[in-house]
Amino acid sequence: MLTKFESKSSRAKGIAFHPKRPWILVSLHSSTIQLWDYRMGTLIDRFEEHDGPVRGVDFHPTQPLFVSGGDDYKIKVWNYQTRRCLFTLNGHLDYVRTVFFHPELPWILSASDDQTIRIWNWQNRSLICTMTGHNHYVMCAQFHPTEDLIASASLDQSVRIWDISGLRKKHSAPTSISFEDQMARANPNQADMFGNTDAVVKFVLEGHDRGVNWVSFHPTLPLLVSAGDDRLVKLWRMSDTKAWEVDTCRGHFQNASAALFHPHQDLILSVGEDKTIRAWDLNKRTSVQSFKRDLDRFWVIAAHPEMNLFAAGHDTGVMVFKLERERPASAIYQNQLFYITKDKHVKSYDFAKNVESPPMLSLRKLGSPWVPPRTLSYNPAERAILVTSPADNGTYELIHLPRDATGAVEPTDVKRGQATSAVFVARNRFAVFNPSSQQVDIKDLSNSTTKTIKPPAGTTDIYFGGTGCLLFITPTHVALFDIQQKKQLAELAVSGVKYVVWSNDGLYCALLSKHNVTIVTKTLEQVSTLHETIRIKSATWDDAGVLLYSTLNHVKYSLLNGDNGIIRTLDQTVYLVRVKGRSVYALDRNAQPRILEIDPTEYRFKLALVKRNYDEMLQIIKTSSLVGQSIISYLQKKGYPEIALQFVQDPQTRFDLALECGNLEVANEMARELERPKIWSRLGAEALAHGNHQIVEMTYQKQRNFDKLSFLYLSTGDEEKLARMAKIAEHRGDFTSRFQNAIYRGDVEDRIQMFKEVDLYPLAYLTAKSHGLIEEAESILEAVGLTEDQIVLPTLEQPLKVPHPIVPTFQSNWPVKAAGHSSFEKALLGEVGVDEEAGADGFDIEEEEQEAAVARETLDEDEEEVSGWDMGDDVNVEEEVDFVNVESAEAGAGSSEADLWARNSPLAADHVAAGSFDTAMQLLNRQVGAVQFAPLKARFLEVYKASKTYLPATAGLPPLVNYVRRTVDETELRKMLPIIPRDLETVASVDLQEGYAAMRSNKLEDGVATFKRILHTVLVNTVSSEAEVEEAKKIIATAREYILAMSIELERRSLTTDSPDNLKRSLELSAYFTIPKLEVAHRQLALMAAMKLAFANKNYGSALSFANRMLANGGSAKLLEQAKKIKAQCERNPQDQIDIDFDPFAEFDICAASYTPIYSGSPSVSDPFTGAKYHPQYKGSVDRISDVTEIGAPASGLRLFVPSQF
Amino acid sequence: MDPFSAEGELLNIHSAFHSGQYQSVIDFDASALSPENKLPAQVLRLRSQIALGQFDESLAEPSIEEDSPDLSAVRALALQSAGKTDAALQLAQELAENYPENNTVQVLAATVLQAQDHSEEALALLSKHQGNLEAVSLIVQIHLQQNRTDLALKEVQAAKRWGQDSLLVNVAESWVGLRVGGEKYQSAFYVYEELASAPSTSAPLAIVGQAIAEVHLGRLPEAEAALTAALEKYPTDVELIANSIVLNVLAGKQTEELESRLQQVQPSHSLLTDIQEKSEFFDTAAAKFSAKVST
Structure with a gap:
C-alpha cells in the first residue's frame, strides 16, 4: 500500500472524494468539515456550522455542492465555491449518520x-420520503449506482434493500398513462403498514449477529458488502426475487466499521x-x-x-x-520498449514501426496475484529479462525471452531469488x-553468486551505473x-x-526524487538541479541531450544547464519512456x-x-513560429537581444531590443513607426554613443531640438546646415538661438544685425568695432545719436576667429562603434552568400536515363562461366596443394580465410582481396583483355588493404588478423566472400x-x-x-x-590555331x-563551344547546325538565347568558309586514338572492356580510354556477379 | 586461493594488464600486497613496461638477473621485444626445458617461441598448464594464427567450463567469434563494448576490439566514431592507426596521413610490410602482361 497523503486532525467520520479535482472532504468529530487538496497536501477550506460531530459528507457529482449531516440532527447543503451553507434540511430526530447524493x-x-x-x-428543499422499518439506529444508507434501490445497515443486525422505483415514478414528469399503469396505480400491490408505496422493503438480509455499521453496493454486479460489530465483513448476492449471503471475510479482530468494493x-x-x-479477494474471500x-x-x-485512490478516516x-503502484515496469533497448501489462504479460513495442508486439511471456506466477511487478531490466546480449516484485519482501526472476512473440506462454526456465532490486550490470x-x-550480490546467468558487495549503510535501492x-x-x-575494482x-x-x-x-543521468x-x-558530478512543486513521475532523454520529464500533469x-519549461499538459499521469522527434512515447497507468x-x-x-549552433537556430527561426514573451525574455535574460530581435513583431519591444543590441537600423525603423518624442530621444542618445551622427541629426530634427542640432552641425562641420539653422532661428524669432548660430558660424554681420533688432546697440557697436567694421560702427553711432568720444570702450583683443572645418565629417558617419555583430547575425548574413553560391552551382543534372550503350558483341554467358572457372583451375595449382594439406593435416596450420576467398569466387575482385593478384590479373586478362595493370595498382592495393583488420591480442605477439566479409551473416567457410570497398x-x-x-566546371584533366x-x-x-550488372555496364x-x-x-x-591546318583540325575536333x-546539359556546353568556334571562323553552316541541335535539346x-542569335545570323549565309571533315547528318563514331570519324560501314575494332571504337590499325594496342585493356583482344566479358553467391 | 580470482588482491592489476591499461599496472602500488603476491605483481609490472616498449628499463631492472624462472622468462620476453631474438629464443627454450610447470614461463616462453614461429614448441609447452587461463588464451591465439579456428573454439569452450567469469576467457572467446563470424560478431561486439565502456577496463585495446567488431558487422559509421574518438585520445596507438586505415579504405576515404603516421610509429607493422610485399608482388605479376602493340 502506498500512502499519498495524510492529515492530522481529530477523529474523521466521513470522507468524500471530489470526482474531478484532487480534493477530499473530511468531516470531523469536532464539528468541522475540511476540504483538502491531497495532491498538494494543503487545506483549502474549513466549514464550521454544524454543532457537534459531523458523520457524513458527500460531493455532488456535477454541481459545486456538497452535503453534510451531523449530530445536531441537521443536514446541510453547501456551495464550496461561494463557501457558504446554502440551506439546512431539518426533520431527523436524532444523529444523522450518513448522507449521499443520488x-x-x-x-x-x-x-x-x-x-x-x-x-x-435538494432543489425544492423538501422531504419526499421517509423509510421506516429498522428498529435500531440506521448506520448507513446508500443509493444503488444505477438501479432504483437503496441498501441500509442498522444496529438491528439487519441489512435492508429498498425498492424506490415508486418514488421515482411519482416524481418523474407525468406521461400518458396506459391502462395497465392506471390499474397498477389504483391497486398498489404492496403498501407498507403506513400505506406508503414510494419505498418498500425488497429484502431483509440477516446474518450479522451484531449491529451492522456499513453496507455498499458493487458498482456493476448484483453484490453487496457489509461490515458489522461482529467483526465480520459479509458478502451478499441478490437476484430479482431474492438475496442471500455468499460468504464471510474473517480477519478483523475488532468491530468492522466500513467496507466497499474496489471500483475496478x-x-x-x-x-x-x-x-x-484489509483487502480481500472478492472471488476467494481470502x-x-x-x-x-x-x-x-x-x-x-x-x-x-x-482513479485508483482510496481514503480512510481514523482517530x-x-x-x-x-493499493499498488501504477507505474508499469518497463525497460528500453535501442528501438524497443519492453513492458509488463496489467495482466502481467511481457510485451514489446517497436518505436520505429510504432507497433505493439503480441504478448511474449506471462508472468502470472510472479509474486502474488494482486501485486504487480516493480521493475524490469533487459539484457540484449542474452535477450533475457530480470523482473522484480515487491511480493514476499521482494523477489526477482530471471527469464529468457522467446525468440518470437507467439503469445502469453509461461516461461520455462526461470531463475529466482530474494531481492528488492535486480538490474543487469553487464x-x-x-x-x-x-x-x-x-x-548486493553479483550473479551470473545461472543465478549463482560470483561476488558480494557491501553497499553503504542505509542503501535503499540500486540502479545500473554505466557498464560494470x-x-x-x-x-x-x-x-x-x-564492481570490478570493488571500490566507490x-x-x-x-x-x-x-x-x-x-x-x-x-554520458549523463537524471536522478529523480519526489520533487x-x-x-x-x-x-556523478552534478550538472544541474531543479525543483518542482508537483510530484515528478518519470523522465526520458532526447537524443540531443535534453531531459524530458513528466509530473502528475x-x-x-x-536542458543540461538547468533551463527548463513546460512542453504540454497531461490529462492523465503517464510515464515517459522515449522521445523521438515530435513524439513522446509513454506508458499510461493501464500499461x-x-x-x-x-x-x-x-x-x-x-x-x-x-550550444551556439546558429545554423540550427536559423533553421528553427525560419521554419517554425517561435514567438511569445517567454522565449524573448529568455533570450534577453541570457544576453542574446540580437536573437530575440528576430522573433519580435511588436515595435516597442523590437525598439528596446534593437537598442540593447545596438542595432540602430532596426531601432530607427521602429522609431519611425512609433513616432514618439521619448523614443527619439532614446535613439538619439544611443546613436550619439555609437557616433552615428546622421541618426542623431534625424532624431534632433524629429524632436525639434534646435540647439542641439546647431551644435551637432558645428561639431560635424556642416556649415551649410548651420546657416540654415540660423535662418530657422531668425524665422522663429528666437534671438538666443540666432545669436548662438551666428557665433558658431562666425557671422559678425548677422550678430550686429540682431543686436540692432533687439535694441542692444551698445553690444552691436562693440561687436562692429571689435571686428573692425568701422562703417557699421559709425552707422550705429549715428543711429543712436552718439559720438565716439562719448563711449568708453574696454580694451579690445583680437576678434574671435571661427575655425573652418577641414574634413567634411558631416558627409558620412564617424567611425562608428563596431556594431557587435554576433556570430548569430553573421550566420544570418552568411547564409545569403551560401544561397547565392548554391544558385550559381545550381544546374545540377538530374540523373537521366542513359542512352543505350554502343553496340557490343553479344556475351555468351555460358562460355563466360566456363572460362571463368577454367581460369581458376589453371592458376590455382599451388592452392590446390594447400587444400590437400588442410584436409590431411590433423594439427598444424590451416589455410587462411583469404585463401578460401580466392577459391570460393571466380571474380577478379575477390582474388584481389585475397591478395592473389596474379590470378586476379589472369582473370581480368581473360575477361576483358587487360594487359597493362599499372593503372590498376592503386585499386588493387585499396581492395587488398580493406580486406582485413588487426585485432591486438596477447602483448608481445603480432595482432590477430581477421578478414572482413561482405557476407556478414555467413559462417559457412565455402560461402565466405570479402568485402570490396567502393x-x-x-x-x-x-x-x-x-x-x-x-565537366561542368571545365576541369577536364581532372x-x-x-x-x-x-x-x-x-x-x-x-x-x-x-x-x-546492368547498372555497372551503364x-x-x-x-x-x-x-x-x-x-x-x-x-x-593543345593545338595552336596559327596554321590553317591546325585551324581546320581545331574546328573538326x-x-x-x-x-x-x-x-x-553537358552536350549543350560542347555544342555551345563548337558553335562559337565555328561562328568565329565564319563556318556559318556548321554553326547553324550546332545552333539547331542546341535549340532542339532545350x-x-x-544558352538558347545565344543559339537563337547565332542561328539568325547564320541563316543569312549558311556556308562554311573552311571545309572540315564533319558531316552533321551522318552516323559515325569517333576513333578514341586518332579522334577521327569512323563512319558506319567502315571497318573498326573495339575495346573489350570499355567498348570504345578504333580504326583497325590500333588493334593490339592499349585502350586509350581505360589504359588497361588491349584493343581487339579476345575476351569473355567482365564478371562482377555470380548468382550462386547470393 | 588463486590470487587472480574475483576475491584475490591481484584482481585489479591483473584485469588492468589484460585490458591493456599498462600504465596503471606500472603505477600500481604493490607495497600493500601479501608477500606471495609480490612476485606475480612484479612480473605483470615488467610485462607492462615491455608492452609499452620500455624494454631497456625492464632489462636494466636489477632483479631480472636473479635466479628466478619467472623473472628469467620476463627477460626472455624483453630480449625478444628488444630485437635480440636469438638470445631470447635460446633463453626461452632453456626455460621451457627446465621449468615447464611454471605459469609465467609457460606463457612468456611460449610467447617468445610463437613470435619466432616455433608454434609447435609453444603449444607443447602451453599444453602442460594446470588451470592457467593466460596459457589458454595464448593457445587460442596460436591456433587462430595457424587458422585453426576449430581447435581454438574447442579450447575456449573447455576453458569456459571452469573459468567463465574471467576477462581472459571472454576476450579469447571474442577472438574466436571474430573469426567465426555470423552471430558471433555481435557477441564479440558486446564483450568489447562492455570493456570499452567500463572505466576500469577502457583502453585502446578494448576500443579497437569494439571497432573491429563493428567493421565486421558492416556498421562502418559506428566503427568510425569509436576509432576517431580513440585516436584523439591515443594518437600513437599502433592498432588504432592500422585499423583506422582499413576503415578509411572501406569508407572510400584518404589514408595517406594515417599511413605515414603508422610508418613513423611502427614501420614493421604487418599492414605496412604486407602492403609493401603485395606492391612488389603486383609489379612482378603485372610485368608478365603486355599489349601486343606498344604505343
Missing part, C-alpha cells in the same frame, strides 16, 4: 439514529476498529493485504470514483492511499540487492561503485532519489503505450542557443557526380582522371544482382563517353566534341 436525481439520502432513512429533494478490481476493502485496513496503524481506529473508507485524521552479470541483509558500475541509493546520497568511484549528496534515468549516449531532478554526469523539459505529440521547438531552440552505389553517387562536376578511376574501380569490383559506357569527349576537347585546346553521348534560357 447519482442523477436531485435527491439526498440520509440515515439516522431515529431509525429512519429519509430522501430529500475484484477486491473488497474494509476498515475496522482493530486499526487495520485476505490479500492488510495495513495496520499503531494507534488509530479506522471509522470510514471511501473510494475515488475514477487522528485521514489517509489517502493506493552482458552476463546482474546485481541483486537485499535491504534486510544490506548486501552500480549506483547505490541511500536516503541522502547516491554513490557510484565499480564517486558520491553525491542528493536526497530521496527514487529513479535513475540514463541518457541515450550514457527534484538532479542531472549528473556518468562520473505536465510534460516538461530541462498501454501512448504517443503524445509535442512541439520540441522551444527546447531545441534553447539547446541550439546553449561499391557500385558509391561509384554512382560519389565518383560519377565528381566527374560531372569536373574529369578524365576521375572517369578513368571510375573505370578502374568498376573493373575490380563485385555487385549483388543482375540489375546491378556506368562503364558513361565513363567511356565522357573520357572520349574530354580527351577530344583537351586535344583541341570541336565538332567531334559534340558527338559522344553526354548528359544533355534547357537553360541563356
Whole structure:
C-alpha cells in the first residue's frame, strides 16, 4: 500500500472524494468539515456550522455542492465555491449518520439514529420520503449506482434493500398513462403498514449477529458488502426475487466499521476498529493485504470514483492511499520498449514501426496475484529479462525471452531469488540487492553468486551505473561503485532519489526524487538541479541531450544547464519512456503505450542557443513560429537581444531590443513607426554613443531640438546646415538661438544685425568695432545719436576667429562603434552568400536515363562461366596443394580465410582481396583483355588493404588478423566472400557526380582522371544482382563517353590555331566534341563551344547546325538565347568558309586514338572492356580510354556477379 | 586461493594488464600486497613496461638477473621485444626445458617461441598448464594464427567450463567469434563494448576490439566514431592507426596521413610490410602482361 497523503486532525467520520479535482472532504468529530487538496497536501477550506460531530459528507457529482449531516440532527447543503451553507434540511430526530447524493436525481439520502432513512429533494428543499422499518439506529444508507434501490445497515443486525422505483415514478414528469399503469396505480400491490408505496422493503438480509455499521453496493454486479460489530465483513448476492449471503471475510479482530468494493478490481476493502485496513479477494474471500496503524481506529473508507485512490478516516485524521503502484515496469533497448501489462504479460513495442508486439511471456506466477511487478531490466546480449516484485519482501526472476512473440506462454526456465532490486550490470552479470541483509550480490546467468558487495549503510535501492558500475541509493546520497575494482568511484549528496534515468549516449543521468531532478554526469558530478512543486513521475532523454520529464500533469523539459519549461499538459499521469522527434512515447497507468505529440521547438531552440549552433537556430527561426514573451525574455535574460530581435513583431519591444543590441537600423525603423518624442530621444542618445551622427541629426530634427542640432552641425562641420539653422532661428524669432548660430558660424554681420533688432546697440557697436567694421560702427553711432568720444570702450583683443572645418565629417558617419555583430547575425548574413553560391552551382543534372550503350558483341554467358572457372583451375595449382594439406593435416596450420576467398569466387575482385593478384590479373586478362595493370595498382592495393583488420591480442605477439566479409551473416567457410570497398552505389553517387562536376566546371584533366578511376574501380569490383550488372555496364559506357569527349576537347585546346591546318583540325575536333553521348546539359556546353568556334571562323553552316541541335535539346534560357542569335545570323549565309571533315547528318563514331570519324560501314575494332571504337590499325594496342585493356583482344566479358553467391 | 580470482588482491592489476591499461599496472602500488603476491605483481609490472616498449628499463631492472624462472622468462620476453631474438629464443627454450610447470614461463616462453614461429614448441609447452587461463588464451591465439579456428573454439569452450567469469576467457572467446563470424560478431561486439565502456577496463585495446567488431558487422559509421574518438585520445596507438586505415579504405576515404603516421610509429607493422610485399608482388605479376602493340 502506498500512502499519498495524510492529515492530522481529530477523529474523521466521513470522507468524500471530489470526482474531478484532487480534493477530499473530511468531516470531523469536532464539528468541522475540511476540504483538502491531497495532491498538494494543503487545506483549502474549513466549514464550521454544524454543532457537534459531523458523520457524513458527500460531493455532488456535477454541481459545486456538497452535503453534510451531523449530530445536531441537521443536514446541510453547501456551495464550496461561494463557501457558504446554502440551506439546512431539518426533520431527523436524532444523529444523522450518513448522507449521499443520488447519482442523477436531485435527491439526498440520509440515515439516522431515529431509525429512519429519509430522501430529500435538494432543489425544492423538501422531504419526499421517509423509510421506516429498522428498529435500531440506521448506520448507513446508500443509493444503488444505477438501479432504483437503496441498501441500509442498522444496529438491528439487519441489512435492508429498498425498492424506490415508486418514488421515482411519482416524481418523474407525468406521461400518458396506459391502462395497465392506471390499474397498477389504483391497486398498489404492496403498501407498507403506513400505506406508503414510494419505498418498500425488497429484502431483509440477516446474518450479522451484531449491529451492522456499513453496507455498499458493487458498482456493476448484483453484490453487496457489509461490515458489522461482529467483526465480520459479509458478502451478499441478490437476484430479482431474492438475496442471500455468499460468504464471510474473517480477519478483523475488532468491530468492522466500513467496507466497499474496489471500483475496478475484484477486491473488497474494509476498515475496522482493530486499526487495520484489509483487502480481500472478492472471488476467494481470502485476505490479500492488510495495513495496520499503531494507534488509530479506522471509522470510514471511501473510494475515488475514477482513479485508483482510496481514503480512510481514523482517530487522528485521514489517509489517502493506493493499493499498488501504477507505474508499469518497463525497460528500453535501442528501438524497443519492453513492458509488463496489467495482466502481467511481457510485451514489446517497436518505436520505429510504432507497433505493439503480441504478448511474449506471462508472468502470472510472479509474486502474488494482486501485486504487480516493480521493475524490469533487459539484457540484449542474452535477450533475457530480470523482473522484480515487491511480493514476499521482494523477489526477482530471471527469464529468457522467446525468440518470437507467439503469445502469453509461461516461461520455462526461470531463475529466482530474494531481492528488492535486480538490474543487469553487464552482458552476463546482474546485481541483486537485499535491504534486510544490506548486501548486493553479483550473479551470473545461472543465478549463482560470483561476488558480494557491501553497499553503504542505509542503501535503499540500486540502479545500473554505466557498464560494470552500480549506483547505490541511500536516503541522502547516491554513490557510484565499480564492481570490478570493488571500490566507490564517486558520491553525491542528493536526497530521496527514487529513479535513475540514463541518457541515450550514457554520458549523463537524471536522478529523480519526489520533487527534484538532479542531472549528473556518468562520473556523478552534478550538472544541474531543479525543483518542482508537483510530484515528478518519470523522465526520458532526447537524443540531443535534453531531459524530458513528466509530473502528475505536465510534460516538461530541462536542458543540461538547468533551463527548463513546460512542453504540454497531461490529462492523465503517464510515464515517459522515449522521445523521438515530435513524439513522446509513454506508458499510461493501464500499461498501454501512448504517443503524445509535442512541439520540441522551444527546447531545441534553447539547446541550439546553449550550444551556439546558429545554423540550427536559423533553421528553427525560419521554419517554425517561435514567438511569445517567454522565449524573448529568455533570450534577453541570457544576453542574446540580437536573437530575440528576430522573433519580435511588436515595435516597442523590437525598439528596446534593437537598442540593447545596438542595432540602430532596426531601432530607427521602429522609431519611425512609433513616432514618439521619448523614443527619439532614446535613439538619439544611443546613436550619439555609437557616433552615428546622421541618426542623431534625424532624431534632433524629429524632436525639434534646435540647439542641439546647431551644435551637432558645428561639431560635424556642416556649415551649410548651420546657416540654415540660423535662418530657422531668425524665422522663429528666437534671438538666443540666432545669436548662438551666428557665433558658431562666425557671422559678425548677422550678430550686429540682431543686436540692432533687439535694441542692444551698445553690444552691436562693440561687436562692429571689435571686428573692425568701422562703417557699421559709425552707422550705429549715428543711429543712436552718439559720438565716439562719448563711449568708453574696454580694451579690445583680437576678434574671435571661427575655425573652418577641414574634413567634411558631416558627409558620412564617424567611425562608428563596431556594431557587435554576433556570430548569430553573421550566420544570418552568411547564409545569403551560401544561397547565392548554391544558385550559381545550381544546374545540377538530374540523373537521366542513359542512352543505350554502343553496340557490343553479344556475351555468351555460358562460355563466360566456363572460362571463368577454367581460369581458376589453371592458376590455382599451388592452392590446390594447400587444400590437400588442410584436409590431411590433423594439427598444424590451416589455410587462411583469404585463401578460401580466392577459391570460393571466380571474380577478379575477390582474388584481389585475397591478395592473389596474379590470378586476379589472369582473370581480368581473360575477361576483358587487360594487359597493362599499372593503372590498376592503386585499386588493387585499396581492395587488398580493406580486406582485413588487426585485432591486438596477447602483448608481445603480432595482432590477430581477421578478414572482413561482405557476407556478414555467413559462417559457412565455402560461402565466405570479402568485402570490396567502393561499391557500385558509391561509384554512382560519389565518383560519377565528381566527374560531372569536373565537366561542368571545365576541369577536364581532372574529369578524365576521375572517369578513368571510375573505370578502374568498376573493373575490380563485385555487385549483388543482375540489375546491378546492368547498372555497372551503364556506368562503364558513361565513363567511356565522357573520357572520349574530354580527351577530344583537351586535344583541341593543345593545338595552336596559327596554321590553317591546325585551324581546320581545331574546328573538326570541336565538332567531334559534340558527338559522344553526354548528359544533355553537358552536350549543350560542347555544342555551345563548337558553335562559337565555328561562328568565329565564319563556318556559318556548321554553326547553324550546332545552333539547331542546341535549340532542339532545350534547357537553360541563356544558352538558347545565344543559339537563337547565332542561328539568325547564320541563316543569312549558311556556308562554311573552311571545309572540315564533319558531316552533321551522318552516323559515325569517333576513333578514341586518332579522334577521327569512323563512319558506319567502315571497318573498326573495339575495346573489350570499355567498348570504345578504333580504326583497325590500333588493334593490339592499349585502350586509350581505360589504359588497361588491349584493343581487339579476345575476351569473355567482365564478371562482377555470380548468382550462386547470393 | 588463486590470487587472480574475483576475491584475490591481484584482481585489479591483473584485469588492468589484460585490458591493456599498462600504465596503471606500472603505477600500481604493490607495497600493500601479501608477500606471495609480490612476485606475480612484479612480473605483470615488467610485462607492462615491455608492452609499452620500455624494454631497456625492464632489462636494466636489477632483479631480472636473479635466479628466478619467472623473472628469467620476463627477460626472455624483453630480449625478444628488444630485437635480440636469438638470445631470447635460446633463453626461452632453456626455460621451457627446465621449468615447464611454471605459469609465467609457460606463457612468456611460449610467447617468445610463437613470435619466432616455433608454434609447435609453444603449444607443447602451453599444453602442460594446470588451470592457467593466460596459457589458454595464448593457445587460442596460436591456433587462430595457424587458422585453426576449430581447435581454438574447442579450447575456449573447455576453458569456459571452469573459468567463465574471467576477462581472459571472454576476450579469447571474442577472438574466436571474430573469426567465426555470423552471430558471433555481435557477441564479440558486446564483450568489447562492455570493456570499452567500463572505466576500469577502457583502453585502446578494448576500443579497437569494439571497432573491429563493428567493421565486421558492416556498421562502418559506428566503427568510425569509436576509432576517431580513440585516436584523439591515443594518437600513437599502433592498432588504432592500422585499423583506422582499413576503415578509411572501406569508407572510400584518404589514408595517406594515417599511413605515414603508422610508418613513423611502427614501420614493421604487418599492414605496412604486407602492403609493401603485395606492391612488389603486383609489379612482378603485372610485368608478365603486355599489349601486343606498344604505343
